[in-house]
Amino acid sequence: MLDDTMKAQLKTYLANLREPVELVASLGDGEKSRQTRELLEEIAALHDMVSATFDGTDDRTPSFVIRRASDAEKWVRFAGLPMGHEFTSLVLALLWAGGHPPKVDADLIEQVRALDGDFHFEMYFSLSCHNCPDVVQALTLMALENPRITATLIEGGTFQDEFDARGVMAVPATFLNGQPFYNGKMELAEILSRLDTNADARAAEKLSARDPFEVLVVGGGPAGAATAIYTARKGFRTGIAAERFGGQLHDTLGIENLPGTPYTEGPKLAGELERHVGEYDIDLMNLARAVELIPAKREGGLHEVRLANGASLKSRSLILATGARWRNLGVPGEAEYRNKGVAYCPHCDGPLFKGKRIAVIGGGNSGVEAAIDLAKIVGHVTLIEYDAKLRADEVLQAKLRSLPNVEIVTSGQTTEITGSKGRMNGLVLKDRNSGAERRIALDGVFVQIGLVPNTEWLQGSGLELSAHGEIVTDGEGRTNLPGIFGAGDVTTVPYKQIVVAMGEGSKAGLSAFDYLIRTQPTEDVAEAA
Known part of the structure; x- marks a missing residue:
């Protein structure tokens, strides 16, 4: 199942195991079951802390459980072969079960452990789905951290009849305790916010406690990431408030027109941008959806951005890079049959x-x-x-x-x-x-x-929008409001391309730098109405 390169890589990763891991498979007589046995035997042969047995009794075959030998109550089950985009998910499940600490905010881990209730997740994925791994990995982590949470992750190609019986026509599709939970990409924080009614309030309190930024970027796509990198390099206190860092990149597969990069894929580029942002002192606030803009009352004052969870962020300058989304047809039946064909x-x-x-x-x-x-x-x-x-x-x-x-x-x-x-x-x-x-x-x-700009939240703010709802910007990315700039697909700049968005984001960052060094800040107390 695994070629020599994959085996070598996996063996390197498994060196991080701290505790023994058990793989328990439930197999049938078909080819997929044979391949599953082969895969698990190959994994077990790579490290003496990994064992594989084939006496499982689960009704879904082939499937296998990954669990820590010392704590069998915490487990995750893969039904079908987690290859393709999900091979990374398999590797992470092995590492986390083996005691290797996940690179996840400690507060989120504690929130998972503190969940009170029994949560049995079933999640359907396809091997070509680049949005599915985030959900697979979030549910895997939850199941391995809390014994009252289980996660069964089901590959559609192997269980097509089950897909059809449950009416699954779009992935990722997640069920909780036998009922539909969510259809689409979710990150760990978003899942927790749906399960923990106090999560949003706690997150809002933490965000609102932040000191005002010098540059606040609203949006985390290529334009927003480029802006933040440029302003952080200039030494300004920079934050990114993004509903989903990476934006449309997560919905883009092959990218062949980015100069200097003959081929990449959207999710991979999003990850590279996030790592690049992480090289600087940039406050990245993910799952932060802006719902209202309150411009400063005077030049040099603080602009305010209010978020859906009730938080409020303030900054001397703003770069609006909220991007765009798929345009709907707007015909009868479209909404009714969304994710149903x-x-x-x-x-x-x-x-x-x-x-x-x-x-x-x-x-x-x-x-x-x-x-x-x-x-x-x-x-x-x-x-x-x-x-x-x-x-x-x-x-x-x-x-x-x-x-x-x-x-x-x-x-x-x-x-x-x-x-x-x-x-x-x-x-x-x-x-x-x-x-x-x-x-x-x-x-x-x-x-x-085509696309629709994400500017509904700007209505009534005094910011000039075009007839198509785009933010009107000049050649330097400036809007009609001092200290507020626009970049990327959300603006009137033509050609909605990744490389254009990156360039426009960089330009907006330089324009914000020029604004800040030429403008005296107004005392925050003067902003009180």
């Missing part, structure tokens, strides 16, 4: 539609790239573009047209998503030239029609 992440959810008929809506680069990737997995792809022609790069169009299982529809307007019994089953398509309508029977549809 309507999807937005082809890399995460594509494997769930293996051999089936799907549509991709959107003929730009994102839509065409999605159609190309999905055509390798599904039975048939119908690509639908509203305009009279595709807008993607020619090289992508040529690749798409070469695929035998793809139909391209231009001048097509999707007017409705249809479904029955809780699942979508097709869409209604209108020809914009003739007005004729037709119904297309489908198992899934992937919406790839």
Whole structure:
């Protein structure tokens, strides 16, 4: 199962074990069970503190438990093979079970241990899902730290019948005590906030106690990270308040147009940016969603940003880099069948539609790239573009047209998503030239029609927004309010690209530096109304 390179890497990691680890497998007669036995035997052979037995009695086969030999009440179960994106999750589970301390905030660990209640999680993932590992690893950590928490992590390719029976059509999908808990990416702090009713209040209290920043970056995508690095290097006290550090990078797989980097993937780049930010004295506040901006009353005063959890942060200068999100179609049936056939992440959810008929809506680069990737997995792809022609790069169009299982529809307007019994089953398509309508029977549809700027929270703040809701900035990233700057996809700057966002973020940081050295601070007491 493991090649020589993977074995060597895993052996190096297992040297960090402090206590014996037991692997207990429940196997059947199929090929996946044979592969599971082979994998566990290979792992056990790499370190004398790891043992593997094959006398488990769990109904899901193949599956295996990872537990600390000295504390068998704390365990996590993998059902199916955790390879692909989940191999790292497997390695971490082994290390944590073996007593190697996780690199997680100590307060969060204590919060996990203090949870009062019995929490039995089942979480479904696909091996190509780059959002799933965060959920897998969070639940693994919780199960290995609290004996009243269990986590069973289920690979969809092995348990497709179970996926279908529970109506799982998008991953990551998490169930708690047999009931749907959340569909989508979650980090440990977010899971805890859903289980611990006092978590938000404690987090808000800690955030509000922070001293005012000189530079506060709102948003943690490429633009926000670049800004923070530049201002921290200038010696200014810098903070990042991000709803999800990395932003859209977590929803982007292949990146081939970042100069100097022939190929990388979004989650990997997000991790590299977080490590780079960590090299400086930057206060990174993750899962911090801004809900209100209160600009300073006078130049040099403190701007205030209020967060969804009730916290309030203040700063002499602000860089707004909240990015954008996938645009919805806005047609009947879309919301009703979201995660029930309507999807937005082809890399995460594509494997769930293996051999089936799907549509991709959107003929730009994102839509065409999605159609190309999905055509390798599904039975048939119908690509639908509203305009009279595709807008993607020619090289992508040529690749798409070469695929035998793809139909391209231009001048097509999707007017409705249809479904029955809780699942979508097709869409209604209108020809914009003739007005004729037709119904297309489908198992899934992937919406790839562009972005919407995350600026709803800025309404009424006095900040100038464009007709499309973008923050209006000048050539130096300045907005109409002194001391407030914008950067990245949330602004009117054209070309929503990673490299553009990084450049604009760097420029906004330099502009904030120029503002701060030229502006005398106003005493905070003067800000009191």
